[in-house]
Amino acid sequence: MKMDLAIRNGFIFDGAGNPAVKTDIGIRDGYIVRIGRIGETEAERTIDAKGLAVCPGFIDMHNHVDNGVLAFPSVESYIMQGVTTSVTGNCGASMAPLDDESMELSRRYLAPFVPSSERIDWKWRTNAEYMKTIEANGTAQNLAFLVGQGTLRIAVKGFSPSAADDCEMSRMKSLLRNALDDGCFGLSSGLIYPPGSFTEERELLELAGELARCGALYATHLRNEGNFLAESVAEAIEIGRRWNIPVQLSHHKAVGRPNWGKIHHTLRMMEEARREGVDVCCDAYPYTAASTTVTSLLPPFALEGGVEATLQRLRNSNERFRMAEEIRSKGCEWENWISGAGMENIYIGDCARRPEVEGKHLQEIVAAYYSGREMLEGLFDFLAEVECLAKMIVFAIDENDVKAVLAHPLSCVASDSWAS
Template identity: 35%
Template sequence: MFDIVISNGKIMDGSGTLPYRGSIGIKGDMILKIEATTSLSGKRIIDAEGMVVSPGFVDIHGHSDYFLLVNPEAESKVRQGVTTEIGGNCGYSAAPIFGEEACEREVEYRKQFSLDLNWHTVQEYSELLKRIGISINFAILLGHNTIRASVMGKENRNPSKKELEDMCIAVEKGMNEGAFGLSTGLIYSPACFSEIAEMVALNNVVKRYKGVFTTHMRSEDDLVLEAINEVIEVARQTHVPLQISHLKTSRERNWNKLDRMFQVIERAIDEGLDITCDRYPYIASNTGLQAILPDWTTEGDKETRVNRLRNETVREKIKNEIVKKHPEPDYWKTIVISTVVSEKNNKYEGMSIADSASMVGKEPFDFTMDVLIEEEMNVSANYFTMSEDNLVKIYRKPYIMIGSDAACRADYGPLAEGNPHPRAFGT
């Protein structure tokens, strides 16, 4: 007799076979039998009539690195059936982290969640997760942005020979301690200042450990084709498996580029490169509000970056660049504030930049700069820029999988605050 029997469910066993009606016998913490029958006996019977029974899902693209320390139960993940998450995506990982980057992150997360960063290495971080006991399996990627900032700060230049060696050493140590690969966020500082040669050097280390390279590309809008070619070139030079994160074409003027993106990717696959992609099932993205700023504004430590926005000459230059890139009249209506840190500005959560600015009698650009200053850059936003038709086309490709691009959330405690992207609970 089994301890638990799940019966009458539609079983999707993950093998690729068609679903079938059957029962699952469990003893202790082991599944001992799966078969197309409803006659298994057990001490406890769970009737799954009208439900699907499947293995736990792997969230291939997550951001729960720090949030797991706030909510080890990973509520929003397990409620969707996720039992494994790949974290450390888009260039930002909880480890390895050291130097001024560790100090800046500690200030940020202590302010938001009262967290202390009492680790520096992948091993120390992994041991912390084991001690607190998390409800999901968690695999970490090494964040290129985190490592670069730890070694050389957020400087707009190529690394010196010594700095590149130090980054490679950090990657080597992280891979040796169990990381699955390297991620980079090429639209974010400081990876936005990096070139192909730097990524090749780091991925040559990853290759030795049979790891993967995942990337939030340098552009997902006007220069998306150039961005795809850039990361494919890294894969071509290193022969590291490439995962393109949250594949998309942002802004309506770029929606017609999707078929050409497919062609570029599929030619590379035919060439023999190992390339896959992921995407969340929504047409709005979510990232920091500071992502709208030109790359040159993101150099330096947080105090420098914030003070830069106070300079009227700099603001005028930023404004001109944003208007040139986004001349569409409804631009500020497509950006909706998701979360802020201060109580002063939480009234704007769930409102567009256009509506928020109107409420306080400011121009949208000035409102945006002011709220970034007041929140010390800690503002996230939803960007409504994508096509539903393109989303369907993306999911029809066999090399594209689902990934939430979300950190774990909860409906209680600190992770219930704000208006996060619905993908956190609904992917």
Template identity: 35%
Template sequence: MASYSILIKGGEVLRGRKFERLDVGIKDDKIQEVGDLSGAKAELLIDASGKYVAPGFIDLTSHSDTHWTLFAFPGQESLLAQGITTILGGNCGASLAPLVKAEDIGGISKWADVREININWQSTAEFLRELEKHSLGVNFAALVGHGTLRRGVLGHESRKASREEISKLTFLLEKSLEEGAFGLSTSLAAAHARNTTAEELLSLFREVGRAGGLTKHHLRDEGKNILPAIVELISLGRQSQAKIHFSHFKLLGRQAWELFPETLALIESAREEELHLTLDVFPYARTGSLLYLLLPPWVLEGGLDKILQSLREPSRRQAILEYLKSLTLHYDQMTIASSLRDKNILGKTIEAAAQNSGLEPEELILKLLEVNELKVSIFNEVISLPHLEKLIAKEYAGLASDGVGYNLKEKPAFDLPHPRSFGAFPRALEIFCRQKEILPWPELLYKMSTFPAELLGLKDRGRVEKGAYADLVVLDPSAIESPPDYSGVMPKTKGIEWVLVNGGVAVKEGFLSPELSGRVLRRK
């Protein structure tokens, strides 16, 4: 008679893009058998009758590393509670390795004050080994951030790289890919990367293409200039033969919404020409973004230090104010989500905070940026939910949180967490499957697990098969929900009943377990 560590009985098990009523037998960290396991014994029996059993969700767009919560909150409880078992870090051009100099971390870490933290790694290999010394709640895989590479080679200068510098950038990337990184991420909208040339990107993309990795992108523009931003990456993908993936894909603002049909036509035309092009979305109308990205392009071109200089120089400051006043911005819809130093302003709109301070909204924006050394983010309701509904139904689209892992008992002092950090995956199931029936349950669960696993080349995760690692979710489809809350209240996700990470029980009957079974993953 077979005996298992854990036996999941009678659930509707995701097999590819359909359900089959099967039992799942787990021994130690792996799935030992899937089928009719009547009569088998186990140390732990999970009754999954009337429930769905799926591979653990894989979050392709996570910022737990650069927001430092991977170290501050290694349990990553807010992710486990929504069924996430693996996260991909190093997104949007920022990764914690490789570091040419340890002090480079100050320009990379998004919101944490890392000045008093001892950084005892430089290479990607050293970073991953350091991470392995910590107990993690989730599995962690890393990309190499393009911005991190540029800071290492160009310092804080935002300019075109010379051919010699491009060679150095490419060498650092090649070494990191050999050490286990899964690919390259870019954010060409960021101040430090705005002057990147096609020559530089092509050299890096070709290196990733040769290694069989993934290139992943925060578009240069997600607003009214989104079309050339898409064309730029499609062109580089064609020339380099690298896999292209758009992170947190969206069109920001009503002017951009009008371009939605054209964006789909561009993407689908490229795919018809056999370009490997995919994307991910998150299920919310409000996005989190950097406040300094509201500033004029001519200010952003010089890098972060130059931006601060511009804010302090009277004539340039006045020109920035006039630029902001020329825009049609809805300050009543912009909520201050994080700041480096002032927690009392969190949760207020720009309009309300300006009224309280006796300043014009534009003056307040510049003051916030200066006092907080540019480290201010906002929530802005500028995304079309109908567009997200159309996108998630596309075969080339997956789901991601674009969020951060938190401890559910400890509220961050200088950060108003976006609800996606607590419920992006259950929220998507609630809206797209149960409420609106845009997708069948198996299809969306596939997009949350197998789709990202295949994209990353994780052959032994993202599937419920014999020999795969036991990263699993048991959920109740009738109870699944995660209502969005932007007030700072940590939302309670419902319907995620059991979560296993490498065979360890992370969530038991809806409650978090103290067991931390996550691992550091390396590309093979």
């Protein structure tokens, strides 16, 4: 029987790490039916792949295409690069489950990860409903969904920084159980972002117990990728060890010049843990800059209670004094981007409220638009003015570290991007 398609003369990479083989691939009814020489007349259609690589679609282990796939179902920014599968719902932020009462808080929480949110209707509540919404809208990609621990916590506790009590704990566990039953692949945490940053290890451990039921994945944006990188890796490994579940360290890196090179130690920690039977891996993006929301510039206390509370603090001189003190203090336990990278290495990526600051670093912005203000005072003025609705790009990673992580057999490449 004639094949539908022959891809001829390409270098075939099978995706298992084997060397490329120069040969042909024959396809019938959507399945590969032959790998080997195929004659000119044996297929209806032929693609000549001479000089090109032929391989299975790439899996992006860590991105935020969650709602992008609703706004742009053809996800061309991925498909055109050969990425046919995305693992989404990362860094503690998933689009479900949502709760009527905390809906507005959830939307504010998800805003930095959800460009083009005006195009979507937010009618789903459960993960199954969310998946159905995507299916009805169409998608050019295969998607594996994680449940965001931050999303879960907001549905139960809003932005309250207090530890979860027994009742709250059991509600979060039941939401997670339902999401896993709906087909989610695991739980993600984003432990620098409130409310993930309010979450103690004990609470994470208890939640992760639900994953053990079905061997689901725990993916984590570590509590600290700077001064306390090793301690944060240890916390993640401990969760995998306790429940015998796979652990994925998200976008693994060492942030801030004083921490460059620590990655060699954490890769060794992963190797050792694996020797002891813990299934731990990591992903890494091939950039020397990180990108996140500008609220991450502020100390954790400034983020308690959600964005409205943060904006009030930014307008209050006593609170500003306290924030500045914490940002300047040496050896702080939170991830301090300003002390780790310097304001001259922190650029504003997008800011719809003041597009003229896009592409400029924080020192330039203060000098140009808040002249005469002390640097941090100028920064607080800016954050208050744009209501923290801006994303930043921080050049804080060593290229040698990026190369070391990407070359390590326990890591895989990820984009940490969204569709546009």
